[in-house]
Amino acid sequence: MTKxxxxxxxxIFKNEHxxxxxxxxxxxxxxxxxxxxxxxxGLKGRGGAxxxxxxxxxxxxxxxxxxxxxxxxxDEGEPGTFKDREILxxxxxxxxxxxAVCARLIGARQGYIYLRGEYVFLRPQLLEVINxxxxxxxxxxxxxxxxxxxxxxxYICGEESALFESMEGKRGEPRxxxxxxxxxxxxxxxxxxxxxxxxxxxxSIFKYGxxxxxxLGVQDSRGSKVFxxxxxxxxxxxxxxxFGMSLQxxxxxxxxxxxxxxxxxxxxxxxxxxxxxxxxxIGYQGKLRGTSLPTGGSMMIFNxxxxxxxxxxxxxxxxxxxxxxxxxxxRVGTQQLLLGIEAVKKGDQPSSYLDKLMELAEAMRITAxxxxxxxxxxxxxxxxENFKEEMIY
Amino acid sequence: xxxxxxxxxxxxxxxxxxxxxILEAARKVNIRIPTLCHHEDLCVAGNCRVCMVEQKGSDxxxxxxxxxxxxxxxxxxxxxxxxxxxxxIIELLVSEHRADCTRCYKNGKCELxxxxxxxxxxxxxxxxxxxxxxLTIDNFSPSIIKDDSKCIRCQRCVRxxxxxxxxxxxxxxxxxxxxxxxxxxxxxMYEVVCTNCGQCVNRCPTGxxxxxxxxxxxxxxxxxxxxxxxxxxxxxxxxxxxxxLGMPAGEIVTGKMVSALRRLGFDSVLxxxxxxxxxxxxxxxxxLQRLKKVLVDGDKSVKIPMTTSCSPGWVKFIEHTFPEYxxxxxxxxxxxxxxxxxxxxYYAKKIEVEADDIxxxxxxxxxxxxxxxxxxxxxxxxxKDVDFVLTTRELALMIKxxxxxxxxxxxxxxxxxxxxxxxxxxIFGATGGVMEAALRTAYxxxxxxxxxxxxxxxxxxxxxxxxKEAAVKIENPLPEWSFLDGVExxxxxxxxxxxxxxxxxxxxxxxxxxxxxxxxxxxxxxxxGGGQPIPTSPAIREKRSQAIYREDSxxxxxxxxxxxxxxQIYEEFLKKPLGEKSHELLHTHYTERNRY
Numbered sequence: 001m002t003k004x005x006x007x008x009x010x011x012i013f014k015n016e017h018x019x020x021x022x023x024x025x026x027x028x029x030x031x032x033x034x035x036x037x038x039x040x041x042g043l044k045g046r047g048g049a050x051x052x053x054x055x056x057x058x059x060x061x062x063x064x065x066x067x068x069x070x071x072x073x074x075d076e077g078e079p080g081t082f083k084d085r086e087i088l089x090x091x092x093x094x095x096x097x098x099x100a101v102c103a104r105l106i107g108a109r110q111g112y113i114y115l116r117g118e119y120v121f122l123r124p125q126l127l128e129v130i131n132x133x134x135x136x137x138x139x140x141x142x143x144x145x146x147x148x149x150x151x152x153x154x155y156i157c158g159e160e161s162a163l164f165e166s167m168e169g170k171r172g173e174p175r176x177x178x179x180x181x182x183x184x185x186x187x188x189x190x191x192x193x194x195x196x197x198x199x200x201x202x203x204s205i206f207k208y209g210x211x212x213x214x215x216l217g218v219q220d221s222r223g224s225k226v227f228x229x230x231x232x233x234x235x236x237x238x239x240x241x242x243f244g245m246s247l248q249x250x251x252x253x254x255x256x257x258x259x260x261x262x263x264x265x266x267x268x269x270x271x272x273x274x275x276x277x278x279x280x281x282i283g284y285q286g287k288l289r290g291t292s293l294p295t296g297g298s299m300m301i302f303n304x305x306x307x308x309x310x311x312x313x314x315x316x317x318x319x320x321x322x323x324x325x326x327x328x329x330x331r332v333g334t335q336q337l338l339l340g341i342e343a344v345k346k347g348d349q350p351s352s353y354l355d356k357l358m359e360l361a362e363a364m365r366i367t368a369x370x371x372x373x374x375x376x377x378x379x380x381x382x383x384x385e386n387f388k389e390e391m392i393y
Numbered sequence: 394x395x396x397x398x399x400x401x402x403x404x405x406x407x408x409x410x411x412x413x414x415i416l417e418a419a420r421k422v423n424i425r426i427p428t429l430c431h432h433e434d435l436c437v438a439g440n441c442r443v444c445m446v447e448q449k450g451s452d453x454x455x456x457x458x459x460x461x462x463x464x465x466x467x468x469x470x471x472x473x474x475x476x477x478x479x480x481x482i483i484e485l486l487v488s489e490h491r492a493d494c495t496r497c498y499k500n501g502k503c504e505l506x507x508x509x510x511x512x513x514x515x516x517x518x519x520x521x522x523x524x525x526x527x528l529t530i531d532n533f534s535p536s537i538i539k540d541d542s543k544c545i546r547c548q549r550c551v552r553x554x555x556x557x558x559x560x561x562x563x564x565x566x567x568x569x570x571x572x573x574x575x576x577x578x579x580x581x582m583y584e585v586v587c588t589n590c591g592q593c594v595n596r597c598p599t600g601x602x603x604x605x606x607x608x609x610x611x612x613x614x615x616x617x618x619x620x621x622x623x624x625x626x627x628x629x630x631x632x633x634x635x636x637x638l639g640m641p642a643g644e645i646v647t648g649k650m651v652s653a654l655r656r657l658g659f660d661s662v663l664x665x666x667x668x669x670x671x672x673x674x675x676x677x678x679x680x681l682q683r684l685k686k687v688l689v690d691g692d693k694s695v696k697i698p699m700t701t702s703c704s705p706g707w708v709k710f711i712e713h714t715f716p717e718y719x720x721x722x723x724x725x726x727x728x729x730x731x732x733x734x735x736x737x738x739y740y741a742k743k744i745e746v747e748a749d750d751i752x753x754x755x756x757x758x759x760x761x762x763x764x765x766x767x768x769x770x771x772x773x774x775x776x777k778d779v780d781f782v783l784t785t786r787e788l789a790l791m792i793k794x795x796x797x798x799x800x801x802x803x804x805x806x807x808x809x810x811x812x813x814x815x816x817x818x819x820i821f822g823a824t825g826g827v828m829e830a831a832l833r834t835a836y837x838x839x840x841x842x843x844x845x846x847x848x849x850x851x852x853x854x855x856x857x858x859x860x861k862e863a864a865v866k867i868e869n870p871l872p873e874w875s876f877l878d879g880v881e882x883x884x885x886x887x888x889x890x891x892x893x894x895x896x897x898x899x900x901x902x903x904x905x906x907x908x909x910x911x912x913x914x915x916x917x918x919x920x921x922g923g924g925q926p927i928p929t930s931p932a933i934r935e936k937r938s939q940a941i942y943r944e945d946s947x948x949x950x951x952x953x954x955x956x957x958x959x960x961q962i963y964e965e966f967l968k969k970p971l972g973e974k975s976h977e978l979l980h981t982h983y984t985e986r987n988r989y
Contacts, residue, residue, distance in 0.1 A: 176439040176459040325572025327440045332485035336519045363481040366453045367442045
């Protein structure tokens with residue numbers, strides 16, 4: 001390759017054996033200092049929604065109650081995302097360290113890793129690491145324990161409030177918000193719920209300082225990000241890159257030279273066509289829609305041999321199955337979108353029916369109860385808008 | 394007192410308590426926001442998304458039923474954005490609903506239909522999803538029909554069954570496009586713990602849950618030359634029927650109802666209240682006998698506390714959930730079934746009609762009564778004691794079909810015999826009523842004096858409190874009952890099956906030492922029954938309750954044991970309470986049932 005490659009970073013996966021030192025160092029700081037570090041680092045949730053991590057911890061720490069929880073969301077279910085699995089297999093102790101700091105800070109004595117059902121194979125090794133970690137906690141005198149809760153395979157349980165419901169033994173259905181998790185989460189107690197990668201990043205911030213983290217990335221999108229690269233690429237896999245890159249640079253680096261679109265953020269993310277690669281920035285920047293795309297890290301590359309109709313059909317199929325079925329726009333809307341594009345393709349509906357479906361997707365975005373239903377519009381609208389002819393012919 | 398929150402809804406300033414939802418705040422200023430999954434008796438769900446409103450400065454819409462107000466909010470309930478989203482959501486619901494409106498039992502009474510008409514859901518809606526799915530109709534139950542093709546998944550029924558009644562017969566199964574309301578292993582309703590209480594029917598916004606109707610069978614019987622059709626009307630029907638015929642809640646329409654029944658062609662118009670009085674005699678004596686056996690004879694086989702048995706939903710509940718307590722349930726049949734067995738024996742003879750030619754119809758505020766009439770135990774006359782059970786709603790429908798202008802009907806009186814009743818019988822229709830009626834009689838039987846409450850109104854057992862307790866101390870009893878001297882008769886009253894469960898759990902844990910427990914399956918008692926006019930709400934039930942106690946206070950006879958027809962039937966036929974004839978016709982037994 002002649003072009004300059006994007007810099008591969010090695011913050012997350014670098015295997016470091018200084019957990020005790022880092023924890024002791026961090027615990028010597030006041031809660032305020034830790035929160036300030038996190039806030040000034042600019043770390044935002046790496047599950048995709050991008051809530052500022054320091055603020056989340058702060059809100060939970062301010063709640064006054066007898067018990068609180070810290071939960072690591074490892075229900076990695078977004079199609080095309082496989083980074084959390086890698087983090088948990090390679091550097092689980094960093095995640096645990098982040099949980100421990102959060103626990104001490106908010107006043108939680110119990111933590112959980114909500115592990116995606118399909119990742120059950122990770123459990124034995126994780127349990128071993130947790131056991132060792134517990135011994136370390138005893139040594140440094142922190143009253144905190146971590147347990148693994150195994151999911152049962154529903155995509156919706158990655159949504160935080162559905163995850164709590166699932167842990168409480170109920171049907172995995174999102175709750176009304178407010179109250180938010182930091183007010184009433186698991187068992188209606190204040191709960192911090194963070195993505196695997198987010199927690200691993202907190203470790204780096206505690207170790208190297210907020211400034212080091214902030215030096216990476218662009219405004220509003222600081223630090224590094226682990227990307228799951230798949231699709232039409234000669235080099236699929238997990239890559240840690242600086243946040244805030246342009247999509248063009250990413251494509252130059254990873255695609256096979258024939259990329260016609262990149263799906264950023266999985267089935268619930270946005271599809272960016274070739275003509276928009278240049279001006280699309282991967283990261284949070286002001287308004288979420290438009291030229292900057294937040295992401296849980298899934299990057300699916302499609303070359304010109306792919307039918308975008310098939311891609312969209314596949315996503316909708318997924319949503320039709322994985323909607324919890326609770327709220328109308330998501331339960332029925334997903335079915336209508338899927339049947340709708342089929343009908344247009346078959347000629348049972350005129351191409352103008354796509355306009356009605358676009359309106360529906362927009363209605364779903366502003367009325368659905370949780371992120372699942374709200375984000376169906378992302379892939380739907382961006383694919384239909386940019387590849388309308390593929391939907392019809 | 395918490396601070397007031399100020400906001401503007403459609404440019405109208407509103408000031409409400411903190412924690413109020415946008416929906417409640419809007420109602421305060423008479424702005425109606427349409428809802429479907431919301432119900433005053435149930436917890437907030439926020440899943441239909443019909444009530445979405447726009448908040449200034451917010452991209453997404455807010456569910457007004459679930460969103461608490463906050464200071465300075467500017468809400469629009471009818472902006473273009475809201476209208477477009479709301480219309481699409483209604484269209485979506487219609488697309489998964491078998492919109493077979495003209496053939497639907499709920500035609501004209503369906504909340505989805507109402508919204509569809511309001512928002513002019515036209516031809517160019519979404520693709521009809523119903524033909525693409527396998528959606529079944531469960532009509533095996535004698536009480537309730539569940540038609541999944543009309544379900545809009547609002548989960549009002551699930552919340553009713555789970556929270557209000559704590560049964561969990563109805564639950565959500567599957568997810569995504571397959572999500573539906575189902576039961577244990579998708580078994581039909583009659584095979585599971587469903588008590589047939591019909592509270593779900595009362596709250597279903599569409600035709601997905603309805604009572605099984607027997608209207609045509611009743612019309613046929615009425616028009617049959619040879620058949621003598623006897624109708625009985627339950628206490629709680631007379632104070633609610635008007636609602637289904639355009640009158641406000643809380644009207645007493647006893648006289649008009651009797652007129653209407655005659656106009657419809659029933660041959661004998663009689664009153665369940667008569668057998669309610671009879672129930673008090675039988676059940677009251679049973680209680681005293683049980684107390685004697687326990688306190689004097691030390692008979693371990695006799696169980697205390699005794700519970701009432703009038704509510705067939707409660708009976709089925711205890712058969713499923715606390716079968717080890719079946720011996721605690723009074724063996725006395727419910728007033729409906731006492732009436733049924735007497736109608737085809739004593740009454741048939743009295744009016745000189747062959748029992749074979751009697752068709753016995755009851756009008757009940759209840760869907761579980763349809764099931765009760767179907768129980769194999771309920772054939773002690775040699776026939777099915779009660780042939781057809783109609784709900785209050787079905788009677789209203791008959792009156793409409795017959796073209797009767799209900800409001801202008803003259804008042805009429807029940808036929809005799811089995812038409813006379815006391816005020817004690819009327820209050821059977823309210824929670825605490827059976828207890829009050831029983832105490833009015835039992836206390837007097839034991840002491841020879843009236844129960845020591847002002848004007849016989851035993852107020853501690855009245856009202857909508859979930860679980861009520863009352864104790865009556867017995868002093869200076871008649872010699873026959875001397876063993877009760879100084880005994881404090883402890884009673885408990887509960888309505889709604891979730892409260893029934895709490896009481897039974899307390900009994901099981903030995904935390905309480907009641908002698909007598911009244912339980913009604915439905916909130917408010919029969920006046921809030923599953924067969925009553927729709928809608929229901931705490932306010933409506935309160936009005937019905939006031940009407941019932943008004944009717945009681947207006948009755949010349951207030952105590953069951955003073956009902957002259959009851960006295961007469963013992964003299965002519967039954968001879969004595971708990972006697973041989975009573976056992977044959979008026980008492981029954983219960984069956985343990987599965988736990989799912």
